[in-house]
Amino acid sequence: MTINSPPITAGAALEALRAGFAAQAAGQLTASWMLHGRPGIGKTEIVAQLARETGSRLYDLRLTTIEPQDLRGLPFYDHETKRTIWYPPEDLPTGDAPAILFLDELTAAAPALQPTVYGLLQERRIGQNQLPPQTFIVAAGNTVEDGAVAYEMGTALSDRLLHLNLRAEASDWLRSYAVPQALHPSVTAFIRTRPDLLDTTEDALRRGEMIACTPRAWTRVSAILRSTDERMLRDTLVAGTVGEAAAAEFALVADDIAASVQAEAMLDADARARLEMYPVSLHGLTALVYALVALADERSLPAAIDTLAGIRTLAVHRPEPEFARLPLGELVTYGFELLIERALAEGLQEAFRSSQSYADYLAARESG
Structure with missing residues (x-):
């Protein structure tokens, strides 16, 4: 019915x-x-x-x-x-x-x-x-x-x-569940760039496959990443959770993120050292955004704002040509929406009022 x-x-x-x-x-x-x-x-x-x-x-x-x-x-x-x-x-x-x-x-x-x-x-x-x-x-x-x-x-x-x-709708799941629950940045970054893989139940049924991607499955993948360091075992467990094809694609993203994202180190670094630590790929930058939101607290929020704002000008300050092709402005805007929600929930909004990096970001947006 x-x-x-x-x-x-x-x-x-x-x-x-x-x-x-x-x-x-x-x-x-x-x-x-x-x-x-x-x-x-x-x-x-x-x-x-x-x-x-x-x-x-x-x-x-x-x-x-x-x-x-x-x-x-x-x-x-x-x-x-x-x-x-x-x-x-x-x-x-x-x-x-x-x-x-x-x-x-x-x-x-x-x-x-x-x-x-x-x-x-x-x-x-x-x-x-x-x-x-x-x-x-x-x-x-x-x-x-x-x-x-x-x-x-x-x-x-x-x-x-x-x-x-x-x-299941990827943007809603990310904002309403994955970010508040601080799921692993590799999972949130992957679903943001591959929203079609949040829920593949219908396709799996049509193909006669037992394992499908679901929001619950990706939550389990997050737990696997946090509890399993050995790569081959991790890949086996992820494949048993979301299926072989999705797991193979996810493994490439997870490896890229693991090799390039240094969110905690960036929060403690000075501006010059931080500039050299930004990942070059879209997956890496997206994971960095989610990691900054998850790590932000009263102590680290000012540095998180500075780090997030720095993404906007990477094409100017870094020589890699990839940055010119990436949607840096869109990613920063999305990241600030999430970070502001986190700050409001924790009563930390004063950090935005006193941040020169955030003021520069707003001015750049208003100037077009």
Whole structure:
């Protein structure tokens, strides 16, 4: 069955959930939300991020691993009333604290479980166990077309949900996830220059390949790079994560970056020494930008601003002809957007007001 809602990025989905959470807290809208998206696109990360931002306790239920009775609880005989009562499970929210109930893998849940879930999604209760009013409900799942284990969602279930149809989009993923999570600069630089390789699930399914590139896979590649120094082992692990073809292309970029990017050393160097340390390739300069953003703190931010601004005039101050062909101005503008976001989040914006390098950059932009 087709998901006939417009595709949106993960960042836009998070914004929608933020608005929904605020509206429910204000008593204006109470709904159960459904995140549709391919495996590895970041559905779980979106919900976890919302929980962190709102200070909510996250109840994460993987519906493929539970039975109906796990949600209903256990019956107990009340001798005074001579009735059977139900003790609710600890996996459901209780009390007055804000909570997010995440029903993951909803479309892969056994059909026998779905009627039990109906009550949670619509009436916000199971049997006599009513969820607290401050519980925010989000479900997630894949479709049959994604190549995942999934059942078609019937109208009785879909009508109980507000649907968000996620798609992977490289610029959104870089800005909303990869940069805030400080993924390895080789990964962020590679996806910025090869955005088509962020998510290759559809192509992999068409070719009958088991391994595909996904946002989750690239996050794992970042962890591999940080934990594995031996090159042959690293390349084997990356290939087992994103596939042989993507891994071969990525290895060339990673080697170039490893050989040319010296972000930490550049932050500690004087202006003359720093000028000679800039990498010559676009991959190297892009990785340098992401590394500067990740390393920027109260101590290093002024040097990061100087280093980033220096990229703009490399074609003038360095003899290599490659710099004249690279989009240096565009790269610096993008880098300053990310660096300013980082500074605002950390309360370090004063460093920009006092930076002569940033003032020169602004003046050059205004003069055309």
